[in-house]
Amino acid sequence: MLEGIFSGLSTAVMPINLLMVAVGCFAGTFIGMLPGLGPITAIALMIPITYGFDPSTGLILMAGVYYGAIFGGSTSSILINAPGVAGTVATAFDGYPMAQKGQAGKALAIAAYSSFSGGTIAAIFLLVAAPALASVSLSFQSGDYFALMVLGLTAVSAFAGKGQVLKAITMTLFGIMLSTIGTDPAAGVARFTFGSMDLVDGISFLLLAMSTFALSEALLSILRPTKDTRSEEEKALKSLGSMKLSKEEVKIMIPVIGRSSVLGFFTGVLPGAGATIASFLAYGMERNIASAKEKLGFGKGSIRGLAAPETANNAACSGSFVPLLTLGIPGSGTTAVMMGALISYGVQPGPRLFVEQPDVFWSVIISMYIGNIVLLVLNLPLIPYISRLLALPQQLLVPFVLFFSLVGVYLVTFNTMDIHMMVIAAAIAIGLRLLNYPMAPMLLGFILGKMMEENLRRALAISDGSISFLWERPITLVILLISILFLAAPLIGNLRSWLANRKSALPNDGEL
Amino acid sequence: MSINRDKFGALLFLCLALIYGFYVDDIPLLFGDEDAPFNARTLPNALAWLLGVVSFIQLILPTNREAGSLEHAFRGLKWKRVVILAALMVFYGLTIRQLGFPISTSLFLMGGFYTLGERRPLVLILTAVGVTLAFWGLLYAMGIYLTPGDFFYYLGWMSNDA
Known part of the structure; x- marks a missing residue:
């Protein structure tokens, strides 16, 4: 393990990789601060740039973008109460009231120190947990992998939020359906290609990610114009106030950071949960354990209320790398995009990665420390300068996003048909977004669909066509039972609330 | 209903x-x-x-x-500009081979800026052409060469011998 850490360290501190962490953090912070664009878009836009690099460098850049986007989202949350990403919504609860009290600089500093500490502590956990889990998972069989993928997909649906479970399941199934287009890898027969040569290789992951996130998010910002908050944000950044923290404030933060790091990391490890759930859980936990007097301060600029979600969301980001790096199963939309990029570099994430390409495995983990340092040392003092980029008018910004998305996909295949397919996919994505269907489960379904089919086929072949592999090994059975629990819990909850409200429900005039 | x-x-x-x-x-x-x-x-x-x-x-x-x-x-959505941008993307896909990367990208960007309300000719042209040429040069430096377009070969301005 020590050898691996040193090898990762030597790769991560190479000048090009250090540069990429810094570039990633800056680009991520900028994109995260833009209204409407999230970390998935930020990472997807970076993929074409990383094709020229080796896998370690590419993944290091994307990890930097991920952290940067979360940090950028926090900045918008604190300054103008407009979270750029869902994972920083809880940050606004106490961050924005602090900014309103004229303590914006202090709030940003608390967010940065908490993010740094959360990310660093979680990276230490990752350092221990990832190799251990990778070693265990080497004994996993096809059936276990199939069960794990089912768990990943059901968890994403289960954590989708109230009223969204069925929609998330629908989108997951839709994603798996899209993954069946093309040549069946085992039988070599064409499926759903309708005679088109362009579909023989299936739909490219990058094309799908770019069109359903980058393109559709950019077009939606035109279709459904939201309040342009950039000038407001720029103005707020000009009067930040002091960024210094007193000893008492640091004393308050330390135990919060410790608790929220642990909670955030383990929430991040769970497939489907992630930065958003982690930040809300941490905020709720802090409020619950606070004294009656301290509780009154929550929502009015409490240091604990700001430090907890900020620590947890960054810790969850690190935690979400555990299933990706050790099992090859992405737990969130963001890590699904990273996995797609890794596969296109020719690197298969999973337990073999730890054995076969330890430099990639360790350099990513080590780069997380470096990324956190970059965020703290460079991004925090440079925030006012990064924000100047926000002055770029939207009429120029949106065509640039469209251009980078289109050309990013075109440069991989040099097939103009891909550009047309992107327009169609973006149009469908916009329609689905307007109907309030979540996009991340679809991407996850698409990525895991092919692997799930392959593992199911292999498991059935090994067990001579019998489905007994689902319960023969305790680990497979336990994973499947957890999946059923994940899926059943929200559905039963919905059913119970429906039964409870049934009597008071009014007739639904005119609606189908 | x-x-x-x-x-x-x-x-x-x-x-x-x-x-x-x-x-x-x-x-x-x-x-x-x-x-x-x-x-x-x-x-x-x-x-x-x-x-x-x-x-x-x-x-x-x-x-x-x-x-x-x-x-x-679906109420209150600004479809017109989105439809024009989608048409511009289709146009980009259709012309990137024929007109080549520099011209079709510049036209796409200029069209996009104009659709979204940019009317200053200098900003329109300089930004679009400047970014396109800078990106083209960057790709060239990375070893990715995008031809100027079939159109120029048809006119005989470029040769396939190279």
């Missing part, structure tokens, strides 16, 4: 499941694969059924009033 947004979505996916399921039988099977426990049709068949069942459940479950009506979801 206006349809609920969630119900409309469920109806769309139910149709998709039916269409997808209909085409599953078009997947060719290798000799002897018909009786195999898992063949090229197994997963698509399962998916068609699952999606059909899930969307049907959503259709028959009580209406989620918070979702609102379909009309409400």
Whole structure:
């Protein structure tokens, strides 16, 4: 393990990789601060740039973008109460009231120190947990992998939020359906290609990610114009106030950071949960354990209320790398995009990665420390300068996003048909977004669909066509039972609330 | 009568499941694969059924009033500019080979800026052409060469001999 850490360290501190962490953090912070664009878009836009690099460098850049986007989202949350990403919504609860009290600089500093500490502590956990889990998972069989993928997909649906479970399941199934287009890898027969040569290789992951996130998010910002908050944000950044923290404030933060790091990391490890759930859980936990007097301060600029979600969301980001790096199963939309990029570099994430390409495995983990340092040392003092980029008018910004998305996909295949397919996919994505269907489960379904089919086929072949592999090994059975629990819990909850409200429900005039 | 947004979505996916399921039988099977426990049709068949069942459940479950009506979801949207941008993207796909990367990208960017309200000719042209040429140069430096376009070869201004 020590050898691996040193090898990762030597790769991560190479000048090009250090540069990429810094570039990633800056680009991520900028994109995260833009209204409407999230970390998935930020990472997807970076993929074409990383094709020229080796896998370690590419993944290091994307990890930097991920952290940067979360940090950028926090900045918008604190300054103008407009979270750029869902994972920083809880940050606004106490961050924005602090900014309103004229303590914006202090709030940003608390967010940065908490993010740094959360990310660093979680990276230490990752350092221990990832190799251990990778070693265990080497004994996993096809059936276990199939069960794990089912768990990943059901968890994403289960954590989708109230009223969204069925929609998330629908989108997951839709994603798996899209993954069946093309040549069946085992039988070599064409499926759903309708005679088109362009579909023989299936739909490219990058094309799908770019069109359903980058393109559709950019077009939606035109279709459904939201309040342009950039000038407001720029103005707020000009009067930040002091960024210094007193000893008492640091004393308050330390135990919060410790608790929220642990909670955030383990929430991040769970497939489907992630930065958003982690930040809300941490905020709720802090409020619950606070004294009656301290509780009154929550929502009015409490240091604990700001430090907890900020620590947890960054810790969850690190935690979400555990299933990706050790099992090859992405737990969130963001890590699904990273996995797609890794596969296109020719690197298969999973337990073999730890054995076969330890430099990639360790350099990513080590780069997380470096990324956190970059965020703290460079991004925090440079925030006012990064924000100047926000002055770029939207009429120029949106065509640039469209251009980078289109050309990013075109440069991989040099097939103009891909550009047309992107327009169609973006149009469908916009329609689905307007109907309030979540996009991340679809991407996850698409990525895991092919692997799930392959593992199911292999498991059935090994067990001579019998489905007994689902319960023969305790680990497979336990994973499947957890999946059923994940899926059943929200559905039963919905059913119970429906039964409870049934009597008071009014007739639904005119609606189908 | 206006349809609920969630119900409309469920109806769309139910149709998709039916269409997808209909085409599953078009997947060719290798000799002897018909009786195999898992063949090229197994997963698509399962998916068609699952999606059909899930969307049907959503259709028959009580209406989620918070979702609102379909009309409400699509009200007040600025379609015109989005449709023009989509057309520009199609145009970009059609011309990138013929006109070449520099010209078609510059035209696409200028069209995009103009559609979104930029009217200053200097900003329109300089930004679009400047970014395109800078990106083209960057790609060239990275070892990716994009030809100036078939159009120039047809005119005889460029040679294929190089």
